[in-house]
Amino acid sequence: DAGVIQSPRHEVTEMGQEVTLRCKPISGHDYLFWYRQTMMRGLELLIYFNNNVPIDDSGMPEDRFSAKMPNASFSTLKIQPSEPRDSAVYFCASSPSVGVVGQPQHFGDGTRLSIL
Amino acid sequence: AQTVTQSQPEMSVQEAETVTLSCTYDTSESNYYLFWYKQPPSRQMILVIRQEAYKQQNATENRFSVNFQKAAKSFSLKISDSQLGDTAMYFCASETQGGSEKLVFGKGTKLTVNP
Numbered sequence: 001d002a003g004v005i006q007s008p009r010h011e012v013t014e015m016g017q018e019v020t021l022r023c024k025p026i027s028g029h030d031y032l033f034w035y036r037q038t039m040m041r042g043l044e045l046l047i048y049f050n051n052n053v054p055i056d057d058s059g060m061p062e063d064r065f066s067a068k069m070p071n072a073s074f075s076t077l078k079i080q081p082s083e084p085r086d087s088a089v090y091f092c093a094s095s096p097s098v099g100v101v102g103q104p105q106h107f108g109d110g111t112r113l114s115i116l
Numbered sequence: 117a118q119t120v121t122q123s124q125p126e127m128s129v130q131e132a133e134t135v136t137l138s139c140t141y142d143t144s145e146s147n148y149y150l151f152w153y154k155q156p157p158s159r160q161m162i163l164v165i166r167q168e169a170y171k172q173q174n175a176t177e178n179r180f181s182v183n184f185q186k187a188a189k190s191f192s193l194k195i196s197d198s199q200l201g202d203t204a205m206y207f208c209a210s211e212t213q214g215g216s217e218k219l220v221f222g223k224g225t226k227l228t229v230n231p
Contacts, residue, residue: 033219042221042222042223042224043207043221043224045218045219045220048218056218089159091161093161104151104163104166105163105219106163107153107160107161107162109158109159109160110159110160110161112159
């Protein structure tokens with residue numbers, strides 16, 4: 001079975017540019033999560049969706065960040081304009097409904113984003 | 117608010133030996149789930165083991181087992197017969213019941229298995 005698929009795997013761009021990260025969750029999973037990982041702050045949850053609806057975006061750092069899930073098989077995380085402090089590894093994860101709570105999240109391989 | 121604390125930033129162990137990674141958490145919920153994830157240098161996040169708080173029995177998965185002390189809010193991971201492939205960052209995480217599927221992660225422990 002295909003796991004969570006993220007693209008691109010690496011992204012290097014200049015400050016001020018728009019960045020779009022993409023995620024395809026595991027088929028049949030109702031929950032999708034976006035995380036950011038940095039050395040200083042560890043793994044932080046940015047936003048998560050249930051059935052394509054954003055449930056909690058309290059972790060989104062600023063208005064420069066936005067996320068969408070137009071359908072059950074695709075989500076994007078966009079940063080506009082990007083800044084050097086946005087450099088991090090961004091993970092997408094998905095999990096099935098349940099019994100819901102306690103279902104493990106399955107992570108993609110992450111996108112390493114570098115803003116110059 | 118939930119918090120998860122991993123007090124050991126780095127640890128090392130000799131191949132074939134046993135190592136224990138510590139994790140403590142804080143939650144006001146009565147039922148919750150605890151996880152250990154492994155992140156090798158390849159950057160993947162891999163589920164190692166899961167524990168349901170209402171279950172008294174400690175979870176085990178082959179060479180991996182947990183010591184779950186609910187009263188102490190402690191959830192340590194024991195790796196037996198350590199292998200070179202166990203070298204990775206290990207993250208402890210908690211998830212509470214009650215309408216939220218959010219995971220809260222600790223800062224991680226970097227484990228190095230030496231030959």
